[in-house]
Amino acid sequence: MSALFHTSGGAPLSRRALLTRTANGFGALAASALFGPAGNAMSAGLPSQVAGNDGPFTPRAPHFPARAKNVIFLYMDGGPSQMDTFDPKPELERWAGKSIPVDTPPTQFNNIGSVLPSYWDFKPGGESGLMISDLFPELRRQADKLCVVRSMTNKFPEHTAANYLLHTGHNPAGRPSVGAWCAYGLGSEADNLPGYVVVDGGLTPPGGIECYGSGFLSPSYQGSTFRAQGEPVAHARGPHSGTEREANRRRLLDAFDRQEGARARSIEAALNNYELAFRMQAAVPELADLSSESAATKELYGVDAEFKATSTFARQCLLARRLVERGVRFVQVPMVATGHDRWDQHSNLKKGHTDNARAVDQPVAALLADLEGRGLLESTVVLFAGEFGRTPMAQGGGDGLNRGRDHNPHGFSIWLAGGGVKGGHVFGATDDFGYFAVDRPVEMHDLHATLLHLLGLDHTRLTVRFDGRDMRLTDVFGHVQHDWLA
Numbered sequence: 001m002s003a004l005f006h007t008s009g010g011a012p013l014s015r016r017a018l019l020t021r022t023a024n025g026f027g028a029l030a031a032s033a034l035f036g037p038a039g040n041a042m043s044a045g046l047p048s049q050v051a052g053n054d055g056p057f058t059p060r061a062p063h064f065p066a067r068a069k070n071v072i073f074l075y076m077d078g079g080p081s082q083m084d085t086f087d088p089k090p091e092l093e094r095w096a097g098k099s100i101p102v103d104t105p106p107t108q109f110n111n112i113g114s115v116l117p118s119y120w121d122f123k124p125g126g127e128s129g130l131m132i133s134d135l136f137p138e139l140r141r142q143a144d145k146l147c148v149v150r151s152m153t154n155k156f157p158e159h160t161a162a163n164y165l166l167h168t169g170h171n172p173a174g175r176p177s178v179g180a181w182c183a184y185g186l187g188s189e190a191d192n193l194p195g196y197v198v199v200d201g202g203l204t205p206p207g208g209i210e211c212y213g214s215g216f217l218s219p220s221y222q223g224s225t226f227r228a229q230g231e232p233v234a235h236a237r238g239p240h241s242g243t244e245r246e247a248n249r250r251r252l253l254d255a256f257d258r259q260e261g262a263r264a265r266s267i268e269a270a271l272n273n274y275e276l277a278f279r280m281q282a283a284v285p286e287l288a289d290l291s292s293e294s295a296a297t298k299e300l301y302g303v304d305a306e307f308k309a310t311s312t313f314a315r316q317c318l319l320a321r322r323l324v325e326r327g328v329r330f331v332q333v334p335m336v337a338t339g340h341d342r343w344d345q346h347s348n349l350k351k352g353h354t355d356n357a358r359a360v361d362q363p364v365a366a367l368l369a370d371l372e373g374r375g376l377l378e379s380t381v382v383l384f385a386g387e388f389g390r391t392p393m394a395q396g397g398g399d400g401l402n403r404g405r406d407h408n409p410h411g412f413s414i415w416l417a418g419g420g421v422k423g424g425h426v427f428g429a430t431d432d433f434g435y436f437a438v439d440r441p442v443e444m445h446d447l448h449a450t451l452l453h454l455l456g457l458d459h460t461r462l463t464v465r466f467d468g469r470d471m472r473l474t475d476v477f478g479h480v481q482h483d484w485l486a
Contacts, residue, residue, distance in 0.1 A: 055275075056183075056184075056187070056195075056218055056220040056221065057183065057187045057188035057190070057194075057195045057220070058187045059186065059187045059188065059189055060185070060186055060187045062185075062186060062455060062456025062457055063456055063457055063458045063461055063462075064456050064458070065456060066454070066455050066456025066457075067419055067420025067454045067455075067456070067485070067486075068378075068379050068380060068381045068418070068419030068420055068454045068455055069186075069189070069329075069379045069380070069419075069455070070324040070327075070328065070329055070330070070331070070376075070379060070380045070381070070419075071179075071182060071329070071330045071331070071380070071381045071382075071383065071419075071451060071455070072320050072321075072324060072331045072332075072333065072367070072380060072381070072382045072383070073178075073179070073330070073331070073332045073333065073383045073385070074317075074333050074360070074364060074382065074383065074384045074385075075205070075332055075333065075334045075335060075385070075386070076335055076343050076356075076360075076384065076385060076386035077163075077203060077205045077206075077334055077335040077342045077343065077344075077386065077387070078159070078335065078341065078342030078343030078344035078345075078386060078387075079159075079343050079344055079386045079387055079388045079389055079390060079407060079408075079412070080343045080353070080356075080386050080389065080390070080412075080413075081118075081343075081345070081349070081353060081389060081390035081405055082150065082389040082390065082408075082411070082412040082413040082430070082434055083118055083390070083392055083433075083434040084118045084119065084120055084133055084135065084349070084353055084390075085132070085133050085135055085136065085353075085357075085413060086131075086132060086133070086148050086150065086413040086415065087148075087150045087412075087413045087430060087434050088118070088122040088131050088133070089118070089392065089430075089432065089433060089434045091432040091433060092115055092116065092117040092118065092392055092433065092434070093117045095115040095433070096114070096115055096116070096117045097114045097115065098114055098115055099114060099115070100114075100115050100392060100393055100433060100435075102431070102433065102435065104391075104393075104435065105410070107157065107391060107406040107407060107408070108157050108158060108406050108407040109346070109395070109406055111395050111396050111406065112391075112393050112395075112406070113393050113394035113395060113396050113403070114393060114394055115392055115393055115394075115433070116349075116392065116393060116394035116403055116405065118133065119349070119350045119353075120133040120134045120135050121133065121134050122134075123140065124143075125139075125140035125141060125142075125143030125144075126140075126141070126142070126143035126144035126424055127144055127424065128143055128144050128423070128424025128425070129143075130143040130144070130146060130148060130424055130425075130426065135353060135354070135357035135361070136357055136361045136365075137361065138361045138362050138364075138365035138366075139361055139364055139365045139368075141365060142365050142368045142369065142417075143424060144423050144424040145368050145372070145377070145417040145418065145423045145424070146415045146416075146417050146423060146424065146425075147415060147416045147417065147421045147422050147423060147425045147426075147427060147484050148413060148414075148415045148425070148426050148427070149413065149414050149415065149416070149427045149428055149442065149481075149484070150411075150412075150413045150426060150427065150428045150429050150430055150437075151411060151427065151428025151429060151430065151437035151438075151439055151440050151441045151442055152385070152389075152411070152412050152413065152414050152428075152437070152441075152442055152447070153409060153410060153411060153412075153437050153441050153442065153443055153444075154166065154387060154388045154409035154412075154443075154444060155171075155409065155443075155444075156171060156388075156409060157388065157407045157408075157409050158407070159205075159206035159207070159344070159387060159407075160206040160207040162387035162388050162407075162409060163205050163206055163207040163211050163387050164207055164210070164211065165387075165444050166211075166385070166387045166444055167207075167211040167212070168210075168211070168213075168215070168473075169444060169445055169448050169473045169474055169475060170475065173207065173210040173213075174210065174213070174215055175213075175215045175216075175471075176213065176214050176215035176216065176217045176221065176473070177196075177211060177212050177213055177214070177215075177222075177223065178330070178448055178451065178473060179196035179198075179212065179221075179223055179329075179330035179332060180196055180212075180213065180214040180215065180217050180221040180222055180223070181217075181221075181452070181462060181473045182195075182196070182329050182330045182451075182452070182455060182457075183195030183196045183221045183329045183330060184217050184218075184221050184462075184464075185452070185455070185457045185462045186329055186455060186456075186457070187329070188327060188328060188329045189327030189328075189329070190283075190323075190326050190327035190328045190329075191279065191327075192279035192280055192283035193280060193283055193284075193287070193323065193326060193327070193328050194220075194223075194224040194280075194328065195220075195221065195328060195329045195330065196212075196221060196222065196223045196224065196328075196329065196330045196331075196332075197223065197224050197225075197226055197323055197328050197330075197331050197332070198212050198223040198224065198225045198226070198331075198332045198334065199226050199227075199228055199316045199319050199320055199323070199331060199332070199333050199334075200225050200226065200227050200228065200316075200334065201228055201312055201313060201316050201333070201334055201335065201336035201337065202312070202336060202337045203334055203335055203336065203337050203342060205334065205342075209223075209225075212225070212332065216464060216466040216467075216471065217464065223332060226284075226288075226319065228312055228313075228315040228316040228319060228336075229312065229315065231288070232284055232287065232288045232319070233280065233284050283326075287319070287322055287323070287326065288319070290303065290315075290318065293318065297318075297370065298314075298318075300366040300369065300370065301314035301315075301317060301318050301362070301363050301366040301367070301370070302314040302362040302363055302366070303315060303318065305362070307358055307359065309336050309337065309338040309339075309355070309358070309359035310358060310359050310360075310362060310363065312336045312359075313333075313336045313359050313360050313363045314362070314363040314366070316333045316336065316363070317333060317363040317364065317366065317367040318363075318367075320333050320367065321367060321370055321371060321374075321376070324371075324376060324380050325374070325376065335356070335360075336359050336360075338352075338355040338356050338358075338359050339355065340352040340355060340356065342356075343356055343386055345390075345404045345405065346395050346404040346405070346406065347395065347396075347402050347403065347404040348402055348404060349403060349404045349405055352404075364384065367382070368382065368417055368418070371418060372418075377417070377418040377419070378418065378419065378420075379418075379419060380418050380419050381416060381417075381418055381419030381420070381421065381451060381454050381455075382416065382417045382418050382419070383414070383415075383416050383447075383451070384414060384415045384416075384417075385414035385415075385447075386412075386414075387409075388407055388408055388409040388412055389407075389408045389409075389411065389412025389413065389434075390405035390406065390407065390408050390412075391405050391406045391407070391408045391435065392405075392433040392434050392435055393405070393406070408435065410435060410436045410437065411430040411431070411434065411435060411436045411437035411438070411441070412430075414447070416484060419454050420454050420485055420486055421454070421484060421485065421486060422483075422484060422485055422486045423486070425484075427440065427481070427483055427484060428440040428441065428442065440483075442481060443477065443478075445474040445475065445477035445478035445479075446477075446478055446479050446480075446481055447481075448473050448474050448478060449474050449478035449479060449480050449481075450480050450481045450484055450485075452473065453480045454485070459472060459473060459474045459478050459480075460472065460474075460478075
């Protein structure tokens, strides 16, 4: 019986060889099925630097000189209203309470009321005079850093499909997210942290964690969720962390793995994740410990703000800065819960948008100022975007403050800052009512192509062979928006 577990020379079998030799090889088949997608991506599509002995996050050279090294994506889940935030529309006042005088496509709920003006005034910010509503008084102070794109579009009016397009460039689910593509293309400069981190504020977007997935890329590239409050990563330190027992386990695994090496590429992704998890045991507690931050910095972000949502989002933004400071390639900061349905105000627009803006305004403005003060803004692209915008009509009509707005993917606003982006700049325009992009409309593929370009990556060359074709984030679309660049 012992011969089954030893080679002909008497050496013990590795676990991979054991799986192959026993039970007619079905153990190896099961392992292949379990880790197959990762193995296929690694063997067929990863850059040569990764397909060899280097790990998945080994830093890799871009296609051309990069303007930025990192991305922070401030994800405004639900769809902020463009005519209430970054796209002033005085014509709405003239038509208030009347039917909109343009042909409108069906909306998500097709419950169309009269034209609804904004509840908030717009004022110029900075030397550029960029117009920002009173929802964001702190962000208005950072206006000269912002490139506001007022002509963004999405193909879908429903949250889940629109989220998949925003995050992965495709619908339906199952494709790699933009964060996974960035980590895949460039690796990471953080030895002991994932290359793509989602700093969770307590909300899971429509579409679920597939929005942060790695699809046909190695699972190593999917978004790793860190919490903003308490222990960032559950079980980051196990009951035997730092003990001789753990060290012995690692030595045993290493000995097994060295005997078969690259023959079992299918489980390399899992092994890389185990190794990273070990290194994170020391890095994560230090990352989450904000005691090293000055009182002035914590006050700047609003870490101890009376409004709980502001305090939570402040911690998310501060952790985002600490993550890029440590070399994490892509950090996503989703919206925090404020007692409303995200930015998705089909009713009670004034109360919902007020609370949402109160949660994010101070922390986002602080993030931009802090990154600049530390010399990090020039190497970090900050993106502020939802999946779509809102209609210029009141949903359901009626009077009072219970009115809301429906989904609008035909023309809405996002902004970028830092990392080679042209500050104090407005790109594109919607019509007089803020409904349709009429000047230089851009698609999600254009946004993705431009983000990759800022990182030094040619979106047409960043591909993986999968399912019989060369797959990319932008599919067969996408144009770099050079007018956004400094």
